[in-house]
Amino acid sequence: MSAPESGDAAGREGPDPEVVELATKLFDLARRGDAATLAAYVDAGVPANLTNDQGDSLVMLAAYHGHAGAVEALLSRGADPDRANDRGQTPLAGAVFKGEDEVVRALLAGGADPAAGTPSAVDTARMFGKDELLEQFGGR
Numbered sequence: 001m002s003a004p005e006s007g008d009a010a011g012r013e014g015p016d017p018e019v020v021e022l023a024t025k026l027f028d029l030a031r032r033g034d035a036a037t038l039a040a041y042v043d044a045g046v047p048a049n050l051t052n053d054q055g056d057s058l059v060m061l062a063a064y065h066g067h068a069g070a071v072e073a074l075l076s077r078g079a080d081p082d083r084a085n086d087r088g089q090t091p092l093a094g095a096v097f098k099g100e101d102e103v104v105r106a107l108l109a110g111g112a113d114p115a116a117g118t119p120s121a122v123d124t125a126r127m128f129g130k131d132e133l134l135e136q137f138g139g140r
Contacts, residue, residue, distance in 0.1 A: 026050060030058040030074075033067025038074060048079035055086035059107075063091035068102040075110035082116040090117035096124040096133060104133065114138070 026046060029038050038058065042048050051057045059079045062070035071091070075081055084090050092112040095103040104121075108114075114121040114137035125133040 023050065023052070026058060027052050027056075027061055030061035030067075030070060031065045033062060033065060033070045035067070035069040035073040038062075038070055039077065042074065042077045042079075048074055048077045049083055051083070051085070055084070057083045057085070057091070059083065060085055060089075060091045060094060063100065063103045063107060064094040064098060066095075066098060066100045066103055068100075068106040071103055071106045072110070075106070081107050081110045081112035084117050088118035090121065092121040093117050093119060093124045096121045096128070096130065104136070108136065 026038070026041060029041075049057055049059075052061075056064075057079065059071055059074045059081065060083070062074065081092065082090050090112070092104065092107045092114060095107060112121070114125075119127070122134065122137055125131075125137065
């Protein structure tokens with residue numbers, strides 16, 4: 001029996017370093033809010049709901065870092081606005097926590113559910129006394 005050829009998946013241990021490098025780049029693009037580049041990658045076949053090792057999606061990272069344009073670009077390409085990370089947090093709750101009103105509006109326009117997640121965006125708005133957001137959430 002001969003050794004596997006270079007590039008033979010059966011001979012690899014762990015994830016492909018090139019895939020890890022690309023994923024790291026994508027998560028950095030989301031944190032920086034590079035909507036155009038993220039959109040191009042998703043249009044080329046990267047999953048819109050790609051998550052990191054903590055369950056943070058591209059939308060979560062863009063939302064948490066205050067990038068409404070990137071959030072909109074991802075949502076318009078099928079990203080789930082309510083995808084919770086491994087701690088049960090949603091992008092909308094993260095945006096409420098960070099005080100990112102423009103991101104909150106983008107997520108709501110994209111169909112985010114204020115009651116999703118733990119704590120939910122509603123719970124987070126109540127915690128921080130953000131009555132104007134509670135009104136936006138329909139008085140939940």
